[in-house]
Amino acid sequence: MAPEDYKMKERLAETSPRAKAKIAGAFYLLTIMTGMYAVFADNRRYSNASNLMASLCYIVVTLLFYNLFKPVNRGLSLLAVFFSLVGCAFGALSQFHFIPTFINPIVFFGFYCLLIGHLIFRSTFLPRFLGVLLGITGLGWLTFLSQSLSNRLSPYVMVSGLIGEGALTVWLLVVGVNVTRWKEQATVSPSGYGF
Numbered sequence: 001m002a003p004e005d006y007k008m009k010e011r012l013a014e015t016s017p018r019a020k021a022k023i024a025g026a027f028y029l030l031t032i033m034t035g036m037y038a039v040f041a042d043n044r045r046y047s048n049a050s051n052l053m054a055s056l057c058y059i060v061v062t063l064l065f066y067n068l069f070k071p072v073n074r075g076l077s078l079l080a081v082f083f084s085l086v087g088c089a090f091g092a093l094s095q096f097h098f099i100p101t102f103i104n105p106i107v108f109f110g111f112y113c114l115l116i117g118h119l120i121f122r123s124t125f126l127p128r129f130l131g132v133l134l135g136i137t138g139l140g141w142l143t144f145l146s147q148s149l150s151n152r153l154s155p156y157v158m159v160s161g162l163i164g165e166g167a168l169t170v171w172l173l174v175v176g177v178n179v180t181r182w183k184e185q186a187t188v189s190p191s192g193y194g195f
Helices: 003-014 017-041 045-067 073-095 106-122 130-145 147-174 179-188
Strands: none
Touching: 017 106, 017 147, 017 179, 045 073, 045 106, 073 106, 106 130, 106 147, 130 147
16 A cells, blocks of 8 residues: 555544544535436436436445444444445446346335434434434335335335435534544444444
8 A cells, every 4th residue: 555545544534423424414415416416307418427426426425424333333334335335336337227127226225224224223423313214214215126116105205215315414414423422332332243
């Protein structure tokens, strides 16, 4: 590893949990905005580019969330990373028709939101109601396992998704995390394997 890379990694590790939460909130907001633009864009090329940008932003959110939530449960946090990265990859590849159309990438984000919701609920540094809202969002995204069910529930699912992910985004941007409690939880459970 080059000395510059090591210094950059060291600076990132020293970044406070509150700063990481606020950066995650900013990238979450970018994800939501670019994702919404992709849905409503008239031009297919702009829609595809916006989807790719949303995926890249979500990858940043995923990595920051892993770092924030590994003190709660490292194993579940890592599993959440897996679902998110698979969802981002499938989302990007689906634009180029490289995956079967019956696989909806949003299902992977359903599992991701359920896991992050659980981690928030178990954490001591974020309010539990955010975990509940994100869990409801995750259940909504899982309705996309059935096309007929998702077609019937789509407007409600989208609203609940916007509320759940939007509330978490706003909280992260405005408040961040309780650094004292984050450090306490990181100290008490450094391995983070407890359920």
